[in-house]
Amino acid sequence: MTPPRETRHRMWAEVEADWDLVIIGGGITGAGLFHEAARAGVRCLLLEAHDFGSGTSSRSSKLVHGGARYMKNLQFHLTFESVRERDRLVRQAPGLVHKLPFMLTNYRSDPTPAWMYAAGFALFDWMAGKWEHERLAPANMLARCPQLNADGLESGILYFDAETDDSRLVYRLTQEGRLAGGLALNYARVAGFHRSPDRQVRGVQVVDTSGESLPTVRASAAVVVNATGAWADSLRQQLGRGDRLRLLRGAHLIFSGDRFPLQQAISLLHPVDRRLLFAIPWEGGVVFGTTDLDLAQPMTTDLAITQTETDYLFAALDHSFPGLALGPDDVVSTFAGVRSVIDTGKTDPSRESREHAIWQEDGLVTVTGGKLTIFRRMAHDVLRHIRHQLPGRPSFDPAAPILPLGPALPADAALLPAAGQRLVGRLGTLAVEALAGAADADLLPIGGTPTVWAEIGWAARAESIVHLEDLLLRRTRLGLLLPDGGAAHHDRLRAIVQPALGWDDDLWRQEWDAYQALCRRCHNLPQPG
Numbered sequence: 001m002t003p004p005r006e007t008r009h010r011m012w013a014e015v016e017a018d019w020d021l022v023i024i025g026g027g028i029t030g031a032g033l034f035h036e037a038a039r040a041g042v043r044c045l046l047l048e049a050h051d052f053g054s055g056t057s058s059r060s061s062k063l064v065h066g067g068a069r070y071m072k073n074l075q076f077h078l079t080f081e082s083v084r085e086r087d088r089l090v091r092q093a094p095g096l097v098h099k100l101p102f103m104l105t106n107y108r109s110d111p112t113p114a115w116m117y118a119a120g121f122a123l124f125d126w127m128a129g130k131w132e133h134e135r136l137a138p139a140n141m142l143a144r145c146p147q148l149n150a151d152g153l154e155s156g157i158l159y160f161d162a163e164t165d166d167s168r169l170v171y172r173l174t175q176e177g178r179l180a181g182g183l184a185l186n187y188a189r190v191a192g193f194h195r196s197p198d199r200q201v202r203g204v205q206v207v208d209t210s211g212e213s214l215p216t217v218r219a220s221a222a223v224v225v226n227a228t229g230a231w232a233d234s235l236r237q238q239l240g241r242g243d244r245l246r247l248l249r250g251a252h253l254i255f256s257g258d259r260f261p262l263q264q265a266i267s268l269l270h271p272v273d274r275r276l277l278f279a280i281p282w283e284g285g286v287v288f289g290t291t292d293l294d295l296a297q298p299m300t301t302d303l304a305i306t307q308t309e310t311d312y313l314f315a316a317l318d319h320s321f322p323g324l325a326l327g328p329d330d331v332v333s334t335f336a337g338v339r340s341v342i343d344t345g346k347t348d349p350s351r352e353s354r355e356h357a358i359w360q361e362d363g364l365v366t367v368t369g370g371k372l373t374i375f376r377r378m379a380h381d382v383l384r385h386i387r388h389q390l391p392g393r394p395s396f397d398p399a400a401p402i403l404p405l406g407p408a409l410p411a412d413a414a415l416l417p418a419a420g421q422r423l424v425g426r427l428g429t430l431a432v433e434a435l436a437g438a439a440d441a442d443l444l445p446i447g448g449t450p451t452v453w454a455e456i457g458w459a460a461r462a463e464s465i466v467h468l469e470d471l472l473l474r475r476t477r478l479g480l481l482l483p484d485g486g487a488a489h490h491d492r493l494r495a496i497v498q499p500a501l502g503w504d505d506d507l508w509r510q511e512w513d514a515y516q517a518l519c520r521r522c523h524n525l526p527q528p529g
Contacts, residue, residue, distance in 0.1 A: 027052075028169065028375045032378065035379070051464075099162050102158070105266065176404070192205040193239070243343075247340055248292055255332060259330045265278060265280045406424030423455070
């Protein structure tokens with residue numbers, strides 16, 4: 001296998017060309033568009049200024065959800081689209097997206113009566129074309145989740161949604177787009193636009209942000225799409241356009257599954273403002289969140305949870321799970337991110353629509369808003385919008401499977417069936433190659449997570465790792481799931497990663513120190529002062 005650094009240099013040299021389509025932004029929207037365009041035969045280039053999925057798309061609530069809560073805001077069309085796309089992903093991305101039972105709590109103090117919840121979920125299931133919810137009595141709820149607060153508990157609803165590893169979904173789509181012939185580069189920032197004599201955007205200037213000081217290059221294109229999500233207005237400003245987005249921040253806490261044992265996800269209302277929150281079993285831990293506040297600070301990829309958000313989330317935990325007596329020392333990690341919605345001026349940010357929008361301004365096509373679940377629909381909307389501008393007017397098949405089913409693993413692979421399906425869901429057709437030569441010890445899980453050591457070696461060799469944070473926070477989620485970002489596993493990580501990436505001792509130390517500093521700054525609870 002070609003060393004990762006040589007692979008990156010070769011790919012960088014290929015950027016300076018004439019493309020059918022240049023996509024700016026390597027989150028779920030850009031990756032979904034890249035995948036759909038590449039497999040339709042479009043010559044496309046995907047550029048990401050930081051790392052794939054490093055912005056909003058690695059900091060979501062990990063849900064591929066049908067959007068039941070949007071019905072409260074009368075966003076029925078979005079709910080209908082979300083339900084159908086959720087079910088499609090569950091069927092067509094096994095091992096990466098899976099069905100998850102939820103239990104919605106209903107307390108005497110809640111403003112919404114139980115009959116209204118029941119009516120809402122009847123409509124929700126009708127949209128999905130199947131009846132899956134049921135009303136639960138308090139005794140049944142406490143049998144399913146003994147940690148729940150029983151005081152004032154009137155009833156609940158059992159329903160189903162789905163969850164995923166969001167950053168792995170982004171990378172899987174990027175990988176499939178590459179296998180279909182597209183070129184995707186991380187740490188490649190668009191520093192400016194090139195425009196035709198009639199002032200239409202027809203290309204981009206690309207700057208290396210990996211630290212290697214690769215030469216600035218120019219990529220020309222029939223169409224340039226701005227899929228940078230919360231950063232979309234920043235690019236539009238280069239064309240003299242005004243802001244159209246409202247930026248919201250959300251934060252989550254992660255606990256170990258031992259300290260916060262859940263057999264299913266719980267949906268609950270915050271005791272103060274009645275916002276809907278989730279406690280979700282995920283990757284061996286539990287994710288709890290989210291907040292929903294206007295961003296009141298300069299834009300940055302690496303946000304940190306605030307003390308206000310921490311207090312808000314713990315207030316809900318104390319109310320809903322008092323017997324667990326969870327405190328700050330029980331938090332394994334935190335994460336916070338920024339998401340964009342179309343700004344309509346509503347007082348409550350949670351009431352802003354999550355519908356997506358497409359604009360074309362001076363030749364630049366911007367797609368923004370939306371949500372992770374409907375990334376495929378967003379991609380198809382963009383492709384229909386730009387089809388007349390693409391050479392040959394390619395056709396796109398909306399009925400094509402979202403992802404190809406992965407291969408059967410070798411019979412001698414020492415993996416349980418669920419672990420094998422998980423690996424195939426993340427790596428697709430490359431799963432067999434990733435396991436080639438793996439010893440039994442390489443297939444052991446790391447520190448109580450479902451991640452196995454073979455994933456570390458494969459990602460280091462083959463998954464565009466530039467910095468250690470790419471590997472431990474996004475290709476795998478060890479930095480979120482293990483105490484201190486996985487510091488207890490330093491020696492084995494170093495033994496695998498350093499030779500795979502060709503780093504000398506000084507560079508390893510620099511990367512480890514930078515990664516640990518990032519974990520302390522952005523993935524821990526706020527420190528006094």
